[in-house]
Amino acid sequence: MTQIFKIAIIGAGMAGLSAASALTQAGHNVVLFDKSRGSGGRMSTKRTESGDLDMGAQYFTARDNHFRNALQTWIANGWVTEWTPRLFIRNEGELVESPDDQQRYVGSPRMTSLSRGLLEGLELVGQTRIQSLEHNDDNSWGLKDETGTVHGPFDRVVVATPAPQAVPLLAASGHLEQATAQVEMQPGWTLALAFAEPLDTAVEACFVRVGALDWISRNSSKPGRQGLDTWVLQSNPRWAMGNLDTDKAEVSRQLLAEFADALSINIPVPVYQHAHRWLYARSEGACNWGALAAPEKGLYVCGDWCLGGRLENAWLSGQQAAQTLMERK
Numbered sequence: 001m002t003q004i005f006k007i008a009i010i011g012a013g014m015a016g017l018s019a020a021s022a023l024t025q026a027g028h029n030v031v032l033f034d035k036s037r038g039s040g041g042r043m044s045t046k047r048t049e050s051g052d053l054d055m056g057a058q059y060f061t062a063r064d065n066h067f068r069n070a071l072q073t074w075i076a077n078g079w080v081t082e083w084t085p086r087l088f089i090r091n092e093g094e095l096v097e098s099p100d101d102q103q104r105y106v107g108s109p110r111m112t113s114l115s116r117g118l119l120e121g122l123e124l125v126g127q128t129r130i131q132s133l134e135h136n137d138d139n140s141w142g143l144k145d146e147t148g149t150v151h152g153p154f155d156r157v158v159v160a161t162p163a164p165q166a167v168p169l170l171a172a173s174g175h176l177e178q179a180t181a182q183v184e185m186q187p188g189w190t191l192a193l194a195f196a197e198p199l200d201t202a203v204e205a206c207f208v209r210v211g212a213l214d215w216i217s218r219n220s221s222k223p224g225r226q227g228l229d230t231w232v233l234q235s236n237p238r239w240a241m242g243n244l245d246t247d248k249a250e251v252s253r254q255l256l257a258e259f260a261d262a263l264s265i266n267i268p269v270p271v272y273q274h275a276h277r278w279l280y281a282r283s284e285g286a287c288n289w290g291a292l293a294a295p296e297k298g299l300y301v302c303g304d305w306c307l308g309g310r311l312e313n314a315w316l317s318g319q320q321a322a323q324t325l326m327e328r329k
């Protein structure tokens with residue numbers, strides 16, 4: 001008979017949700033913990049009166065066959081739709097339409113529709129930052145949060161946070177702690193904007209190769225979005241690194257100027273603007289680890305950084321952690 005485990009997953013982003021779905025489907029009892037109120041992590045949406053703005057992942061691609069299969073279910077469930085923006089590239093001195101024929105998908109009507117969908121039927125303990133893991137003599141685990149409350153006991157723990165946030169949770173396993181501590185993640189600034197009148201441009205998305213920005217999207221061009229003409233600008237990591245402590249008003253001012261330069265248009269005063277700093281936006285390089293494990297202790301680690309910083313990789317890493325856990329009874 002298959003043994004049923006009580007499993008804690010720390011982090012309810014794509015990797016944690018992916019592991020949780022696989023483990024729940026196999027009959028295990030899973031509880032997700034997240035420091036935020038809801039699920040989604042870096043696949044986040046800011047809900048405003050001007051419209052809902054995707055602040056983190058802008059879209060995702062699907063290359064792996066297992067992921068493509070899952071995607072078909074999400075599309076059938078109405079959580080995800082293809083997005084076919086008019087895509088441009090801003091190089092030094094020119095703004096040209098991109099010939100790329102990459103298929104891009106977005107949560108619909110907002111990015112977090114996907115995480116909401118994946119969370120259905122799962123148990124999430126939100127607004128709970130796990131500070132340390134206690135490994136008990138009987139090989140069970142307790143999760144200590146920042147108020148000192150210990151949650152558990154659990155038979156198995158899956159840590160599904162960005163690498164720097166995972167390190168303090170992995171003290172019970174020297175090799176997991178050391179491997180994770182090597183992973184560097186880069187910062188980023190996101191600026192969300194809404195305008196009373198639509199901007200006079202054909203651009204719906206743009207990769208930027210000069211200046212502070214590396215991505216511009218007309219958020220309101222994504223399927224199902226309602227409200228004003230909304231835009232999301234993302235800085236490149238180098239600029240973010242040099243502006244980690246710059247105040248939000250100054251970040252907004254500089255990125256708005258870069259936006260105008262990139263599209264070569266006048267940008268009116270936005271009716272809404274919101275700047276968000278990501279300390280750990282994307283991982284630098286790819287590890288190809290899939291997921292990490294200390295099976296003798298019942299401790300597993302996943303996240304986009306185990307494979308390379310994309311939403312698809314976060315999902316694949318979560319699947320891999322679940323698979324490894326289930327292979328070791």
Ligand SMILES: Cc1cc2nc3c(=O)[nH]c(=O)nc-3n(C[C@H](O)[C@H](O)[C@H](O)COP(=O)(O)OP(=O)(O)OC[C@H]3O[C@@H](n4cnc5c(N)ncnc54)[C@H](O)[C@@H]3O)c2cc1C
Pocket residue numbers: 010011012013014015016033034035036039040041042043055056057058059060061128129130131160161162165188190234278280281282302303304305309310311312314
């Ligand atoms: C600005 C930006 C743009 C991006 N654009 C794209 C894109 O266009 N396409 C694409 O494919 N990918 C994109 N990405 C990457 C994509 O968002 C990530 O690969 C993916 O969302 C990572 O999922 P994850 O589950 O590994 O981590 P996360 O989404 O970071 O989830 C980790 C969760 O752990 C929680 N957590 C952390 N520490 C603790 C703790 N101690 N206790 C409890 N909870 C904790 C966090 O609150 C979070 O919810 C982008 C990322 C950013 C930031």
